[in-house]
Amino acid sequence: MKRRTHVLEPTGDEMRRMIAAATERIVAHIESLPAQRASDLEGADALARSVAEPLPREGAPLEPLLDRLFGELVPKSLNTAGPGYFAYIPGGGIFHAAVADLIADTVNRYIGIWAAAPGLVQIESDAVRWLCEIVGYGADAFGIMTSGGSIANLTAVITAREDRIRAGILPRRFFDGVVYTSDQAHHSVAKAAALAGVPASGVRAIESDGAQRVRLDVLERRIAEDRAAGLAPFLIVANAGTTNTGAVDDLAALAAIAARESLWLHADAAYGGFFALTEEGGRLLAGLPLADSITLDPHKGLCLPYGTGCLLVKHRDTLRRAHHADAAYLPAMAEGDEQINFSEISPELTRAFRGLRVWLPLKLHGIGPFCDHLEEKLALARLAAAELRAIPGVEVVADPQLSILAFCLAAGGRAPEDADRLNRRFLERINARGRVYLSPTILSDRFVLRIALLSFRTHEERLRQGLEDIRAAAAETLADE
């Protein structure tokens, strides 16, 4: 039989042509980002459905596929890579990380075990240590790169569960275990607890204060009540920058409570953690290294493309104890600090070489430009709050603690449902202008708008355009009343 496997290994010239075809479109796409709409979903559903097809029997040429991707499918989306994306948590996508992935994909070495590729495992270890350095962790800390914050939080809950079982704080039959977080926690925290087997009845969303920080008095009372009821508190999940408003819990106070109560303290710093690199953020996040574990998302604060999260732990052995396993077909693994086997300290065995996309940008630029980027976002958020206050009818509902703030059209004498309706129209009007894209949230039962500034492509000019659009939309929305 004549086999067609040769097409799986293109020639050098074919590889160069494929890369050139992709690169031209990528460069054009990136260069046009400032001129692109911040969101464009018109006709997107029908377009998407036109892509559906069964498993292809025959091949198709590259260039038309690329044209379809870049010309139609990519643009019809929320422009998460653009400078006007102020919604949810803006993404990154620096080009240098994409170059790193191109290399990682093509050399395709196995980095789950030191002995399989020591130099590359060391690169990923370096990247992990740099992240430890950024949050202020000491020499005993270490961590793992994950696919994002959700798996990091899941791994944190599992690691906490196993550690507290080992310490005798939590019974091996852990169903009476209780996890504490705030009503502002990212939903991946409750989801992580559920996936880890903690019943929904064992997750406490403690109420937050006026600045969206967990209420310590309520937390302490609830722990005492749960203990009195025969339950087994074992984990506090602190917010180090909530998704809603960027609120930072009182980390030092939570660490004191956790220590007194023998609870694991996990800090979800997926969004906020990298602000430890800034002057102001550094003060706010000074308590971060007191946590037993920390989730960071380099694909947020460090401007990387989606797909790079990280879980750091204060004591490296806690990860190993929760994840270690043996198998006959695996090589004997050396223990010790010098020879890291990521597969032994994480839930994953075979996975991508994520470390290179963290390592290469930091090697190319040093940490300086990333610090500047984060300082810039803090300054822009303060600017936004000040400017919003000057817009008639607008109320700032949550001042920025980091780079997120919330605002709305003040209710005036309106009933709550009328105020919400008003603000929905306000949001639609802002987004319809296409220069910025904002997302809403619910704060104290009110529908409010958020501005989240985190894209490395967002600078003062785009923020000011957004503020202009907000000012105009406010006037129009109020005039319609």
Add this chain to the structure above:
Amino acid sequence: MKRRTHVLEPTGDEMRRMIAAATERIVAHIESLPAQRASDLEGADALARSVAEPLPREGAPLEPLLDRLFGELVPKSLNTAGPGYFAYIPGGGIFHAAVADLIADTVNRYIGIWAAAPGLVQIESDAVRWLCEIVGYGADAFGIMTSGGSIANLTAVITAREDRIRAGILPRRFFDGVVYTSDQAHHSVAKAAALAGVPASGVRAIESDGAQRVRLDVLERRIAEDRAAGLAPFLIVANAGTTNTGAVDDLAALAAIAARESLWLHADAAYGGFFALTEEGGRLLAGLPLADSITLDPHKGLCLPYGTGCLLVKHRDTLRRAHHADAAYLPAMAEGDEQINFSEISPELTRAFRGLRVWLPLKLHGIGPFCDHLEEKLALARLAAAELRAIPGVEVVADPQLSILAFCLAAGGRAPEDADRLNRRFLERINARGRVYLSPTILSDRFVLRIALLSFRTHEERLRQGLEDIRAAAAETLADE
């Protein structure tokens, strides 16, 4: 303050130069793969340690970093991307997938929710459906792309746990739940159970038969015993191609047992599943669609770079029920078949756009070349077994069911520990020649060698070189005795 953020967004020309610099080295690297050693770890540890450094304050130019990577760090490794890598489960790394990642990284859209990028979510949905088609699943099936088989298996255990709780088979307090697999299962199965909260005492590694397939009689007896002891059997994990020897359990029989006993049947087909595309594999894997869930690793059988696994489920709602969550800051999500929200049916919220690296190669080539590649590997494994039998002193311990086989130097009259020592030297001698790299395993308490054929770069010529080296090493090793 002068900010240095401009370096985070290179100009078009800078992007082109970076890509060109990387591409030249990548092409040279790939073109030289056939001439590279199958493993080269001499001095690798010291080299690796020389990379360790604190968080860089200053940047460094790209080209020297690339030279260090390609010239030193990558080569000092197990050459998992090379044609002579017959160890563990060989990796893929087709270039087309790397092009897909380059695009996904740079356009950096969010594909966790349909409404954020419908066309791209549809691309990933297509890719998932194609995988369903390959294993023979029907229209109600669906799935998720994962970072690899471990997270897929973990998600399978959690989904099974939640589904069986919902069905009233497993108590909400699932501590007495029991998972059944064979003594040949990949260690990620036991690890997944542990991470999902099933105690180690609740995992049964049922003994396998002479062909490394789970013994059905022992399984049934064990289930009855566990029930009699008041435990709650809820999950069978079948092997559809073991890592050790490629053994395929009797899937139809296991499905019958699972149905009779109301257990979830998960098939770990991470390595073996794609052989459903071949004539012989199709027969062996005919029972695969009877499983409630299936783990596939496109980074194995589909030749992709590391980092693409997948979990398929027979009934899509089972994934949703195990993973659904709400949050105030998330948009209202449409339900239904047409608008997939991957974040609702998987443990991950924000993660990489993995679908494109599956979709693009299949669009470019159609499924044909991948079928041919897998047929070729089956044929090579049969050839290897026949040729090994002709080598004096060599015993084939496990004939290939798919593309893995196991062999050793026959013990003759030697004590077991002497036979093991002999085979360790045999393995070292083969690998020292550098044309192929084999890994060992333990079968029936004996140290044996494996040949695993799965790289798209492995063709008959390289296998014959490996067999020459095996023949020579056998003669030398026996002559030394």
